[in-house]
Amino acid sequence: MGRKPTPEPRLSRRGAVGAAAGLAFAGAAAAATGGTARAAERRGGARRFEGRSVLITGGTSGIGRAAAEAFAREGARVAFCGRRERLGRAVERTIRENGGEASYLRADVRDAEQVRSFVDRAVSRYGGPDIALNNAGVQRPFTDLHEVTVEEWDDVAGTNVRGVFLAMKYQIPPMRAAGGGVILVTGSSNQFATRNGLGSYTAAKNGVTGLVQAAALENAAHGIRVVAIAPGMTDTEMLDAHRPAGLSDEEWARTKAAFAEQGVAGLKRMAEPEEIAAAALALASDAFSFQTGTSVPVDGGQLAAL
Ligand SMILES: NC(=O)c1ccc[n+]([C@@H]2O[C@H](COP(=O)([O-])OP(=O)(O)OC[C@H]3O[C@@H](n4cnc5c(N)ncnc54)[C@H](OP(=O)(O)O)[C@@H]3O)[C@@H](O)[C@H]2O)c1
Numbered sequence: 001m002g003r004k005p006t007p008e009p010r011l012s013r014r015g016a017v018g019a020a021a022g023l024a025f026a027g028a029a030a031a032a033t034g035g036t037a038r039a040a041e042r043r044g045g046a047r048r049f050e051g052r053s054v055l056i057t058g059g060t061s062g063i064g065r066a067a068a069e070a071f072a073r074e075g076a077r078v079a080f081c082g083r084r085e086r087l088g089r090a091v092e093r094t095i096r097e098n099g100g101e102a103s104y105l106r107a108d109v110r111d112a113e114q115v116r117s118f119v120d121r122a123v124s125r126y127g128g129p130d131i132a133l134n135n136a137g138v139q140r141p142f143t144d145l146h147e148v149t150v151e152e153w154d155d156v157a158g159t160n161v162r163g164v165f166l167a168m169k170y171q172i173p174p175m176r177a178a179g180g181g182v183i184l185v186t187g188s189s190n191q192f193a194t195r196n197g198l199g200s201y202t203a204a205k206n207g208v209t210g211l212v213q214a215a216a217l218e219n220a221a222h223g224i225r226v227v228a229i230a231p232g233m234t235d236t237e238m239l240d241a242h243r244p245a246g247l248s249d250e251e252w253a254r255t256k257a258a259f260a261e262q263g264v265a266g267l268k269r270m271a272e273p274e275e276i277a278a279a280a281l282a283l284a285s286d287a288f289s290f291q292t293g294t295s296v297p298v299d300g301g302q303l304a305a306l
Pocket of ligand 1: 053057058059061062063065066081082083084085087107108109110135136137138149159186187188189230231232233234235237238239273
């Protein structure tokens with residue numbers, strides 16, 4: 001059975017003015033459902049990853065940044081990459097100021113040599129790797145497939161699926177040599193369904209499904225679990241790809257809240273990046289020792305709707 005064809009929610013100025021009227025911003029919704037208390041609980045004293053070596057691609061902002069901070073808070077030594085050096089240094093500094101251990105190592109995941117060097121430098125600094133979170137990703141403005149340029153296709157596929165392949169290619173040998181570990185990939189609810197204008201992104205994220213299945217089977221005997229976390233709409237810089245020109249920050253916040261109200265059937269709000277990071281840490285933990293080869297939606301009920 002297909003999903004009921006409903007008008008696609010679009011991020012537009014009209015949406016901001018119309019659908020957003022009377023809506024609270026997502027942060028307020030999170031607080032109303034106890035999000036603040038749970039966030040405090042998540043920051044609690046657990047040290048599940050004491051001394052573990054963690055590699056993260058795309059740790060300069062959003063979900064990757066939240067995961068780097070959370071792993072470090074729980075005792076891990078975190079090496080992360082991204083292209084924006086100023087942000088990378090800032091994340092590294094914040095983690096160290098809070099008593100954690102982290103290193104920003106610049107790398108572009110589309111470039112095989114840079115990924116190999118990132119993994120090599122991270123392993124020689126922190127050992128392992130015990131855990132990898134292959135998270136770097138990009139989205140482009142909504143564009144029908146036949147209008148996607150070849151350059152845009154190559155960028156989306158090169159980052160979201162080739163970048164994951166390259167990361168796995170260089171992580172798996174040292175992880176096998178170290179006796180095992182966990183490889184997580186940040187997939188998307190678009191592994192399961194799409195919306196108009198997201199064809200290249202959906203195709204790339206479906207590629208993640210296959211990579212996770214193949215890597216899980218090939219590495220189970222080596223003590224390596226491989227799992228994708230599939231977030232729904234999350235309030236990060238990635239959504240700025242869809243920001244209409246000329247919107248104020250306030251209008252943009254209202255537009256996103258309206259989009260989430262319409263598009264996330266269950267909780268009717270975006271996730272905070274910390275909520276997705278918390279799920280990633282759980283999947284990386286021994287609590288999920290039987291989980292491998294799967295893509296796990298964390299989507300606020302987005303995919304539950306027909
Ligand atoms: N936000 C959502 O609604 C949502 C929903 C489902 C899945 N996701 C997935 O979540 C992951 C993280 O995205 P986010 O939402 O946290 O957005 P974000 O804040 O834009 O983070 C994306 C991260 O990927 C990095 N990155 C992008 N291209 C890269 C490249 N070529 N080389 C190295 N790093 C690169 C960025 O760093 P630099 O720019 O510094 O390179 C940044 O750290 C992505 O895989 C995305 O597809 C997001």
